[in-house]
Each structure stands twice: as structure tokens, then as C-alpha cells.
Amino acid sequence: MILRHSSLEGLLSTLSTGARVYVPAKADGVTKFVLYSSSVRPDFSITNTTMPPKDLLFPQTQHMYRYGTDAEGVPYVEPVHDADDVIVFGMRPCDVRSIECMDDVFLTKGFVDVSYQAKRERLLMVAMACTAPAPTCFCNSMGLCPTAAPLADILLRPAGATDASGDTAYLVEAQSEKGQAALAQWESYKATDTSDADFEPVSAAVSCSLKVSMVGVKDKLEAMFDHPIWEQLSKKCITCGTCTFVCPTCHCFDISQENRLSEGTRFRCWDSCMFTAYTEMAGGHNPRASKSARVRQRFMHKLCFFEQRYGKTLCVGCGRCVEKCPVALDITCLIDQIGAADVAY
């Protein structure tokens, strides 16, 4: 179906009657996916929101269960379920790919994370193809296409050009059964004066200007654990958690609890492999005490270990870390350096 930009608002308010709908928007100066309401102005021109949508499945703080002892001293445990129907409207292809990576971690290989699963099952991903990748985007190099998002339930592809009225139109395609079913609610908003056949969506040739070569990177990295490159590269890293927290695929967490008298809550929070405490053991020993070891871990995980385990890189080329790293420790430069490194593989 074809959807005109001008009818999006109506669609979003209809959708938000049955689900929590998140749209890209700027809130308090930060671009992210914001819960849609009439006061929210979605901005589909944002190429990549500063904060990825991952927290809709994997919140920064996730309460897991409450526990305690009751008045008779009998212990109890109460799981926390808080999943709602959620629609993410306007995800970029890289963000969709990041969910694919998170699915690998939280749902496959026999390890199912119940709270992730609960949210994931109630998530509808509405993707939006990119027309103008940002200078920091490099998803092509990571094997993605800016105009395709295979895992999305519904894909919106804008027209290659704005039509005479100045109103952008989108080609809407369901890519899953869930998406197909969801489209029923959309019917009343579709443009009736044009048909899919007449529509020329944004070209598949849209491409990122930033390019790196991933050829041999994984294999080289396998041989580079003790390479001096890590020591050099990590010097400028200040070991903040910015890259991990803005990364759509970083999924590490730390479980802790807060107690009050005889009850408490167990929760998990995002953690970052850049933090010293990430690997610190109870006795105080830290197997990854040095900055270089932590920097190595992060990039190894992104470009090597994840691929070994799940067959894809854990970097989707969204460029968020490239943009936000306060010291410009740029993963694309690192990939270039690995490519240039004289390492047999």
C-alpha cells in the first residue's frame, strides 16, 4: 500500500490506541524513540537516533523479580512481568539488524531470556528505509543495505522524490505474518489515488559514503589477540561507556539487587566492558584490568567473537559510536588498521 506522510499522524494515533507506539523524535535535546502521543512530533528525517531502540527490549534497568520473607518468615519470589504490545515505528535497517543480533543472544542456542522474550514477542517492528545515510553511517560495509530490513515486520520505503504536493509517500510492505496482520489497521490511511505499481521507492543504490573493508578482518583478529595494536589504540580511550550505551547491539548487563528490611528487588542494568568493574571478581582480582585488554575485548567481540558464535558481526554500521566517542576512537579506523596489519590468516 502507499501511505502519504500527511496521513501518518492519523495512523500513529490509531495505532497508539492498541499498543505503545515509539517514533523517532527529539526529546530534551536527544534523538531517540519516543512514546507517541499527540504532543510528540515524530521526525522521520533523523537518520540515526542518538539512542538506539534496543532498550525497548532490553531496558537499561530491568526489574526481574521481587523476593523476601513474609510475616511468617516464609520466603517468596515474585517475577516481574511488564511486557506490553509495542510498535517501533521508523526503525532504520541497521537498528532492525541489531535486533537480529540481540535475538541471537537472548533467544537462541538453548538460552532463552524470559524477559527479553516476553517483550520481543509483543514487538512489531516498522522499519523505514534510509534515503540519506549520515556521514558516519557504514552499514553497507557491514553487509547491510540502507533500504532493506528483512527482519522488519513492515517496511516503509519513501518515494525516490517528493511529489508535487510536497508530501512524501511511502511504499508499505508487510514482511512477516505479524506485519501482514497488523496492516489491517492501516488500510483506512492508505493513499487511494495511486497504486503500488506506479510507485518508485527509494533506490536500492542508496549507499553510505563511509566504507571499510571487512575482508579477512575476523580471521586476522583471531591471530591478533596479543598484537601491539591494542596497546596503541587504547591509549586515547577514556574507558567511559558511551560507545556501549549508544551501541544498538551491546547487550551486556549486570545483575544486582536492592534490599529493604526483609524484601528486595533483583534487577539487571546495562553494563559496559569498558568499565573496570565489569570483570572485577569478588576477591578484587581483575582479569581485564588494563585499558587495552578492555578495548580489545570490545572490538574482538564486535568483529570476531560474535561472528564465531553466531555467524554475523556484532557491528551494524550505524555509526553511533563513531559520532559519540568523546576521543574519536573510531571503529572504522580500527577496521582499516586491522586490514592493513601484516598478519597471516
Added chain:
Amino acid sequence: MPVNEAPTASAATAATAATAATAFEPTILAFCCHWCTYSGADLAGLNRMSYPANVRVLRVPCSGRVNPQFVLTALNKGCDGVLVCGCHPGDCHYVSGNYFARRRLMAFKRLLEFTGLEPERFQVRWISGSEAGKFRDTVIEVCDQIRALGPYRSGVSDDVSLNG
């Protein structure tokens, strides 16, 4: 299943129940130095003065021991107001503790108010061991002020969703 409701309910809760939920009763934490204000509070008892039961005294050796982080914790954990009391400057049992406290807390109070905290919610007073009346009056005054302000909203329960 919730636990321990009746016996461990806080005074504020109990007091609220007593007045049939008509009025908000604040929980106020008072850090009092052992040497001056704590003994002033004891003297108020000795003289059978009367003041609202909303205040809970937490004894510290010196007002210089009061870490501003304690104040933030108290507000986060559910106190509606925090009072720090110590010896008058010049009378510190430990020579200079309250001079340091005075500087720290002056700066800290301004910082809290800068971020929007009502000035009444965090106050500092110097109350000597003989100023039982001042202790009572301070408690009454602070309690009235905070009762008028209503409960403090720390945002501890507002889970921050980054997207939303």
C-alpha cells in the same frame, strides 16, 4: 505477597492513618551532632517540651561528619525533609568540624536549590546543648514548612526508559 505491613509501617504512615488520611505527615530526618544538638534535644525531653513526632534524630559525632551524600540518600529513600544540626561555629567539640560543615553545606544547599529543591527541604541550624527551646522550635517550624510543601518526589520509582 507483601510483608510486615503493620508492625514496620513508618511513623509517617501510622500518623497518616491516625488522622484518617486527612493530612500529609512528613518524615523528617535530623542529623544531630552528639555534643551540642543531640544534648539540646535531650534537654528538650528533660524539660518535657513537646514537638511533632515527625522528626527522627540520627546521631553523628559532629556536623562535619555529615556527608552531603547522606542528604541525597535520605531524600531518595523517602524523607520529605532533612535537617543538619551542630554546635554553633566556634563551639565545635572537634575544633573545626562545623566550620567545614558550614562551607560544605552552604555550597551544597545552593546546589540543591539550583536543581530545583525547595529550600525548606534541606536546612542547617546551629543548636547548642542548652538550646532545648530552639530545638523544639526548629522542629516545629521545619515540620510545618514541609507539611505545607507536601511529599517529596524523588523519582526513585520512575523507571527511566531511554526511549520514551
Added chain:
Amino acid sequence: MSRIGVFICHCGSNIGATVDVPKVVEAARTLPHVVYADDNKYTCSDPGQQSIRDAIEEHDLDRIVIASCSPRMHELTFRKMLHQTRINPYLLEIANIREQCSWVHKDIEAGTAKAIDLVRMAAAKIDRDTPLYTTTIPVNKRALVIGGGIAGMQAALDIADAGYPVTLVEKEPSLGGKMVMLDKTFPTMDCSACICTPKMAEVGTHPRIEVRTCAEVEKVAGYVGNFEVTIREAPKHVDYELCTGCGLCESKCPTKITSEFDQGLGKRKAIYKPFAQAVPSKPTIDAAHCRKINEGKCGVCEKLCPTGAIRFDDEEKRSTETYGAIIVAIGYQLIDWADLYGEYGGRVASPNVITGLQFERLVNASGPTEGHIQRPSDGTEPKSVVIVKCVGSRDPHKGKAYCSRACCMYGAKHAHQYLDKVPDGRCYVFYMDVRTPGKGYDEFYMNTQRDGAVYLRGRVSKIYEQGGKLVCLGEDTLAGATVQVEADLVVLETAMVPADDADRLGSMLGVTRDKDLWLSEAHPKLRPVETNSGGVYLAGTCQGPKDIPDTVAQASAAAMKVCILFSKDELESNAMIAGSDVGLCNGCGACVAICPYQAVTLEEVTRRENSVMVTRTVSNVNPGLCQGCGACTVACKPGAMDLKGFSDEQIMREVEALCL
């Protein structure tokens, strides 16, 4: 897991009347780690204490909460009780449900709820209590007295008489200080030297007092009971072992210099005793003025000395010794009025404008004029004298805001002495107030007025010379008129200010200085001779202006404090003190700067960190010095510094428990 016992006291009906004690007991039983809770009619009574001891045994308690009266009342009682059990006496918290609950709240419901909260706070806190132990530090029973004036001498004598060895350090060549410069002492008009010099002799000959003159304290390390003090002695150039004090050298020395002792009014030699009765009664060579030392010529003294005691090549000596206690008795000096009071002539004032201390030398029989009051300018007897009080005192704009306390009396004394010696003279005293609080003081003042001294209430605004006279312009505020008095001599009763050394010594000893740099006592009312540095005491005017009786009284008081300290072989340190976590400390030193007791120092440690040996600087708390105020804990950003018994975690737990 701790095993807490909670004991709620009824205190007869003191608590029971407005707190439902059984309900508090019920609530206490539900608290985490509370394995036993009970009430007691009177917990502090023998049966009450016994029931706690029994419960500790019976229920295997490892810490206890007592909800009763204020900890200021019975904390020590209950700690002593725990001494008789296997529980560490510091594993005790008291919930104050009497003074701060039952006695101030009339509503039983609110009172009970608050009592429950207080018990819950105490239980939360005690859950994180750890056993605390006092440590003992040895006491070196030797005292150091700094300053050989009347205060230092009195303190040294008292301590030595009590049986302890004393070292007395005096920076001048003789003991005696300011008192020995005085002619007579008010109000009794005893001859000052007559009562001071016997003390000097007693100190000089006391078997347990070692006197070091021309000496200064250079460095102090350590703490109460264990001070390491470095003393520097300037060269005297005379071997006191050989010198007999015959005085031949002094009489033949060709160099004459202005005498410090005579306040610039007389002369002395380059090899000299400051005054006849000096102790030690042996001369010193003033190297700055000695011809032999400076020009290589002369050497008369060396040639004449019958015992060969002269040592031109003498050098300064340093020694470091251990003392258990230090008394600071460095006295005062007079304010340098000339810079502050240009209207009195300032630096170019007439020589006939003198200070009270100069007057003392003028009127003294062994002074430069042999007791004849003469004008310094021409040696004539002044027929009119103006005495100006409060020069530099009570004058915040030019001098000091405080009252120097002794000047009213010695101003009256000077008027009396002048009128006594010059019966036809006229004496005017300009004053702001006359303050005579002391035994016989006001009578003395009244007598001076009867002697003929004219008291004019007001400040002198200008003094200038005219026709060989000094014209004093001032105001008589009682008459409401300006007055002009012509005088032959003007005596300025100038303010006392701290000795030059006070600031340096104060910072070395960790004794705070007040805004005027007087050394501060630990408490203005209750600890007047102690300082905030353990083992350091104050005597005399270094603490603030005072007269001789007060100085002597304070000196004896300080000596008594030292004797009390020395009556023990070991000192028990406070158990509730700060301690630093070496692992967290980054050695920034914020705690060092903030500690009023100089208890925190930075030191290097070498330790294994993450499998590597590392040497770093970290802070260290001296348990002998720390008083447990906790100011350092707040200065410590990473929370490495914590206070035992009031730890961050304990306080946080209390806060949390309160908010449930």
C-alpha cells in the same frame, strides 16, 4: 548473619506512659537478624543488666540494641556491662526513646510509631557494627616546656617537683621572660625581680630540670606520649662547663651595644649577661657584634678568661629527643605601635614617647637610670607625665579589637610609681574604661587617683613636640571637651600581641591560632589549658593577654595536666576513630588538610594490586591523635576514609531504615 537482641526499657512509666512498649517489642521481633526482643522495667538496674547478660548467653546474641534513655546517659554503663560478656562493648546501639520520644510526644500512637522507627534504625545500624578495640600507646614521661618566662618556669618546676624530668627551652640567653624586666608588680608592689629571680634560680638548679638557653624548637613529630622534638641551640661561644661566671670578660669587652633587656634605654657589651641575676649566670657572646668574630681583631675576653672558656668557633647544636608532653609558654610581645600610630609621632616620634615596658626599666633600681625617672632625650626629670592606655588594644581599626587585660592595672601602677618618685609631678592618664577585676585591684586604682593621678576619659588623638614639651591632644568624653595636655614624658600602654614564633610553633604542634594568632585552647570554658593537639598544653600569655597571677595559675594547671598524663604508663586510644582503606585511597591528601589534630599523614605503601607490586602514597590515621570527628570522611571523595562506629554504611542503613 548477625544475631541481634533488642531490649526495650519502660523506665518505670517514663517511657511506658507514652510508648506502647509491648508493641515496640513485637515490632522489633520482626526486624531482620533480630533473634530476641524483650522489655525491661529498668534496663539500667542490676536485674535489668543481668537479664541482658542472661539473654546473650541463652540466645547466643552477638550484638544488642537497647531502647531506653539517651546514650549520653547510659551508653557507658551498658558498654561496661558488655565488658562482662563475650560481646565487644562497641556492638551496642541505643535507641533514644525517652528524651527524644516518650518525653516529648504526648500521643501514644505517634510516640509508639516513632519508637519503632528508632529501634529499627538502631537495629539496621548495629547490623553493620564491627567490634572495635582501643589500642595503647606508651607514654614517655619527660616534658618539654617551651619558653622560660614565669609561665614556663612555674610549669617546669611543678612537673619536676612531681618527679618527672623536664627540658626547658628558652630562646634568650637567660630565663625570666618579661616578668623579670618589670620593676614592681601590682597591686602589692612586690619587687618583681625579688619574686622572679628565686624562681629562676630554682629552675636553674633543679635536678630534674634541664635548661637550654639560646635554644629554639625546630621540628616536632609524633604525638601524645611520643613527641620527637628537634631543638636547635645557637652558639654561645662560651664553654659553660668551664665558665665560672666571674664577669671579667664582660667588664673588659670594648664593644657597647643597645641593651634589649633595657628596652633600648641602656647599653650592654658584646659578651654579656642580659642582666645581673641572669640564669644561667654565665655570659654569651653576641656573634653579630663581637669584633673578634666579625673582624678577627680584639679577643680580649679570650685573653682574660681565667678558665679558658671562650670559644669563638662554637657552632650551633641540634638534638632530637623524645617527650611525652609539651607545654607552650612562649608569652607575648608588645605591639609595634610606631607603624600604627603615626599621630603619636610614629617612627620619628620623640624619644620621650616610651612604652610601658620602657618605663619599667626607667623606674627600676637596676635599670639604666638606676631607678631615677629621666627623660630619654635629656636625662631631666619629667615634671608632667601623660599615660595613654589602650594603644593598640580595643582599637580594631588600627590595632587589635581585644582588651589586653593587664594595662589598666600597670597604667595605674606607672602613675603611682611616678607620683611616688616625683612628688611634685603631675600625671594624666587617658583611658577608655578602667577595668580592675582582681583581688585588691580596684583599691589600687582608687589609691592611684588619691595619689593625684588625673584620669581623663578619652583617646589621645595627637602627640607632637613643641618647645621641648610633648603636646597631647585628646578628648575628655566625660566633660565633653577637647583637652590639651603638655607633658615631659608620654608612656604608651601598648597592646600585647602573640610572640613572633606563635604561628610557626602553632602550625608545627597542630595548635590552631585564633584570628589574632593567639594559640587556641581546646575549649574556652572547660579545657582552658589543653589544645586540640593531644599532649600539647598552653600556659600564660601565648593563649591570650593575662596578668601574672593568671599566668602562674594557668602554668600550674598545665603542669597538672601533664602530671595526669604521666601518671599512666600507657594511653588508651579512642576506639571510634577514622581509618583509611588503602585500596581505595588515591593519596590526594584532602583528609590531611582537614584534620584538626594532624592525625592523618600521607605515607608510601608497597602492596600487591592485581598481581603487581605497586608503591603508592596513601593516607594513614594515627590512632593516638584521631579524636573521631569524621570531618575527613566527608572530604574523601572515594570514601576510602571511614569512621569506625559511625561508618558511611551504618549511617546509610539508618537512613534507609528510617524511610521504610
Added chain:
Amino acid sequence: MSLSTAEALTDALREEARRLLAEGTVAVVVGWEAGRFPNQTTPAFISDPEQAQRLVYGDYCVNTLAKYALGEKAAGKVAVCVRGCDSRGINRMIADNQLLRDEVYLLGLPCSGMKDPATGSLLMKCRTCTEHDAVTYDVLLGPATAAGHDGASADSSAGDSEHVSDEQRFTAVLGIEEMAPEKRRALFDAAFNKCIRCYACRKSCPCCTCRECFVDQLRAGWQGKQNNLAENRFYNITRVFHIGDRCIECGECERACPMGLPLMALNRKMVKDLKSLFNADDAGMTEENSAALGRYDLGDLEEFM
């Protein structure tokens, strides 16, 4: 600065770095090198004299480098490129006993304010900078900046035009102070709400040199791990309070913050108060530690009574 100035300074910097490394005076030189994107620079660590030509200096050297001295000093003496902010950071760390002056060799560089590579406009942190040029250095490469920043006061006149008045420096603080309390609360609640606690602010701060930050310690009641308004407020206010009397106002925290929190308004609130209340010195101007909360004066204002 003009292109020719930048080039001349870059040449001087490379030459000095090469010399220092070749002569063995220093083990490493910390400066900037070009990044991937136009005008982008990134911190550079040069230990081989042959690599000195990688160093650049110009209008886009946005990183304040001081804190790198701590990480590099183990290898030997560290040469650090310093402007006002970097040098004050070095002084600050010396005052905090984290660094010895002898462990660093400071290459002073003139600065007329750095620009945002994305927009070409003067960085926020440079607009309110009071000290452009290094306050301490071992060698000065190029003349001190005579003219002001390229921003508002640029080219006004030669001479002392670089002075940023307290009014300019505290503009943001004054603006917030004037707001109604509810508005201030709303402003900071929104800011604290969006904080993701990545700790880039503390990691970039030359005053944050604790071995283990309070937030990393699992202490009951201290700093909770959850991300919510209350905990985020606790973190942000405590961070300010921990560094407020030592803040050198380099603005790195705010620049590093990926979420755009008004961190310098918070820092400067304390700087301003301590200055007006206790006559506090600007931090990092000397190696002395004059942190206003580490001392007191008997005559301090009494408002608590």
C-alpha cells in the same frame, strides 16, 4: 587562528616533539593527529621521533589532554601539549598529588578557542574560557594569544580583549538561577532523566582521579545501580560536589556527554558560589591546592544560625 599560524605551530610542535623524543628527554608526546573526517582530530600518542609528523595543531583540537599524563607516566616523562585548559588540568592533578611536575614536560600552545568540526563554530566550552594560553609550560611554541577567541569578542582589539567577564562565564548559571524553582526542577529532572550514566563526564575530568569512583562501589545506600531519576540525580549532584571546588572549567565533561546534559552549568554554579561566598581561587592556576571546601575561615558568612 589563521591557516598559516596553525601550520607554523604544527611545524614547531612536530620539531619539538621529534627533538624531545630523539634526545630521550621524554618517552612519549601527547598531542593531536588528524581523524577520519574533515577537520576531525583525535588524541595522539607519539613515542617514535619518526612519527612526530603525525602531530597537528589548529582550530579543531577539541580534546583537553591533561588527564592522559596519568596513564602515560609509567613509561617515562610525558610531553603534553597544553593550552589554558590542559595546563590547568595538569596543575590540578599535581595539587591532588596524582602527578609530579617533574613527570611531565609541557609544550605550551597558544589557543584562540577550538571549533566544532561539524559546524565550524566555536565550541561551547571555549566560549566561556577564561584562560586560553597555558598557565604553566616548559617551552612555549608560538606567541601567546593576544587577540580573543574567534567568537563574540574576536578581533575586538589587540591586547587584553581576551578577558571573559564573570558575567559571560556565569551566563548559563545566572539564567537558571533566575528561573522559578519549579522550572529549575523541571529542567534538571529532564536532564537527569536522560543521563545514561556512561560516566564519560567523570572519565574525561582531570579532577576525577579516584582509584575507584563512589559509583563503582557497591555500598548499600551509596549509589544505586538502577537508572532512574533519583539515582541519576544522586550521581550527577554528587559528581558536581566532588569536583566543584577543584573544577578547572575545561568543559570536557559537557563536551564528552553524549546526551547533552548541562554539566558546566552545574559545575559553574558551585564555582560561582564558592567564589562569591569564600573568595575561592580559580582552580588549577597554580600547583597549590586551594580547594575552597578543604579549608575554612572563621569569618565565613553565617547564614544558618
